[in-house]
Amino acid sequence: DVKVTQSSRYLVKRTGEKVFLECVQDMDHENMFWYRQDPGLGLRLIYFSYDVKMKEKGDIPEGYSVSREKKERFSLILESASTNQTSMYLCASVRGGESNTEAFFGQGTRLTVV
């Protein structure tokens, strides 16, 4: 069965801390995504990666960076956490190739920055 696993379900961090959110998929998918979800705003794309060491900015990359050193792992990094980064973070993966296919999501990480 397909699986996308996010390292933490809930996380509380202090302002200014460096925060790592980890996502691992076991489907050998090429494409991986990080979204944040806030009430009334839907899912907003932060960064995505279509291959190891490759990354592209989404709609709201400011304040975030990403790392994809291995195909199965995609990390989201908050260099200096701020209270406006309190949100639900969702990771997704999609198989690559010529035809479109569905995205598989992790369970989400609810991050609170205090």
Add this chain to the structure above:
Amino acid sequence: LAKTTQPISMDSYEGQEVNITCSHNNIATNDYITWYQQFPSQGPRFIIQGYKTKVTNEVASLFIPADRKSSTLSLPRVSLSDTAVYYCLVGGSTSGTYKYIFGTGTRLKVLA
């Protein structure tokens, strides 16, 4: 990149058919249309995907007109457990990469 527009919310009663329409005027030739369902505190879950005309699976139907500038998700005989947020997503492979952009979704409330 194609953006999507959906109604913010809808109410329905149990047993009714629900149709949610999504507008995507800038859809590209290679883009597929995909719908997801999301319950509170969970990640979105795939419902159905299509490219043109009509697609049906065990949970829903997807209607796509010839110009592909909109699509309609049809949920037959909804139940209370169908209360969720439904997202229309347009995206596809461009040079082998994907960039999936979600809209704000439609919050469906099914009433008894």
